Amino acid sequence: MREALFTTRITEMLGIRHPILCGGLGPAIADADYVAAVVNAGGMGFIVAAGFPDPDAFREQLTRCRLLTGGKGFGVNLYISRQAGGAQRLERHLQILIEAGVKCVETAGASPEPVLPMLRDAGVKVLHKVPAVRYAHTAARLGVDGVIVVGNDCGGHPGIYGISSMVQAAQATAELSLPIVIAGGIGTGRQLAASLAMGADAILMGSRMLVAKELAIHDAYKKQVVRGDGTESIVVKTGLKDHHRVLVNDSAKAVAALDASGSSEFEQYRAHVMGALATQAYRSGDSRQGMLDYGPAVVFADAIKPVESIFDEMIDDARNALTRLGQLTRQLKNDHD
Known part of the structure; x- marks a missing residue:
């Protein structure tokens, strides 16, 4: 288990050791066991509420995650749907997660405006996921605590504009003052260091984590x-x-x-x-059917490993990237002397 290398607004807001968040990946995949592994490794994970439409099953997941993390904070992914019945399901999930003391949610889909008053009153931090910086401005005006900006490389829903994570990171951090999380195509510590260097406060990974030992999918x-x-x-x-x-x-x-x-x-x-x-x-394990979120960051998924091992490798890689930058900076100074 690696010690903290970075301190950012996101690590302080969420009380986590590393500025690494792990996305939900899909219904019923990001369950209590996986999210607890992410939290115990020093990051933040999100139980996907939509994967547990039965209120009792959802409540059991929250209880189990609290037990597995020893009481540490963890997150819930809330998909805000415009479909019939979506509002009612969302309200049930909101009530349950607030009663359970969840302190952070990742919202996605439609505007989070309808749920913000209830979450704000309960002291729940809201990170809203957007596929373009133009939407992040709207979320910021609504009063979310941070935004997750997703680039075109992401597995899942990259939006319709096809803008890369590299561009989004530089644009978002220049235009917005609230905490920024960058996602899409990220799976190394070098990319973590680069995102922070551009002004972001954390990164979020999805496809890279498909090989996590604790993830509830077939080997x-x-x-x-x-x-x-x-x-x-x-x-x-x-x-x-x-x-x-x-x-x-x-x-x-x-x-x-x-x-x-x-x-x-x-x-x-x-x-x-x-x-x-x-x-x-x-x-x-038969992948011939279904919409299976899958991004190019799987190239970094080299073996089935515990979440903690993946995180340790990322932090080591980020430290090496910082060392290289330091060497380049010293070389630049020497060249000017």
Whole structure:
């Protein structure tokens, strides 16, 4: 377990050792065991509320995570949906997480404005995830505590603009004064150091963590990720303007064909994008079906390892990057003397 190397507004806000956050990855994957492993390794993880629609099951996950972390703070991912029934499910999750003493949420999807008063009154810190800096400005005006800016390299939903994480990091930190987390294509300590150097307060990883030992997916799929070189993803659902970067499989190819045909009717997509297909794939290890979030950062996922080992390697890598910068700076000084 590595000691703290960096202190940022995010590490201080969340009470964590390292400025490393781990995204939800998908329903029922980021459960109590995985999130607790992230927290115990010094980062912040988020139980995906949508993965536990049953209130009792969600409450049990929060209780288990509290037990596994020894009472340390952990997060919950809240997807704000515009679909029928979404508001009611969200309200139930809000009530349960507040009762459980959760102190941090990652909101995504639609605007967090409807949930902010309730979360603010309960003292819950809100990090809102956006796919472009233009949306981060709106979230900042609403009064969120920080924003997670996601670049085009992310597995999952990169938004419709296709802007890289490198550009977003430099733009966001120049234009916004609140804490910034950078996500998308990140899986090394060198990238962590670079993000902080550009003014960010933390990074968030998703695809890199698909090989975490504690993650609740089949080892056969984790081994497939280890074999991957980062070129196996495709952005689909462009016809719905709900861009989704996923593993190239039978479902993704079918959806890409619908996109190419100009289809914009969700019912034509439904059979290929149902969440149950992804859940089955993660549990069985058969990845031929389902929208499986998958980004090029899998190239850094070289083996199935405990979260703590992944974090330790990242911090060592970040320290080496700082050493190299120090050497370059000294060389520059010597050249001018």
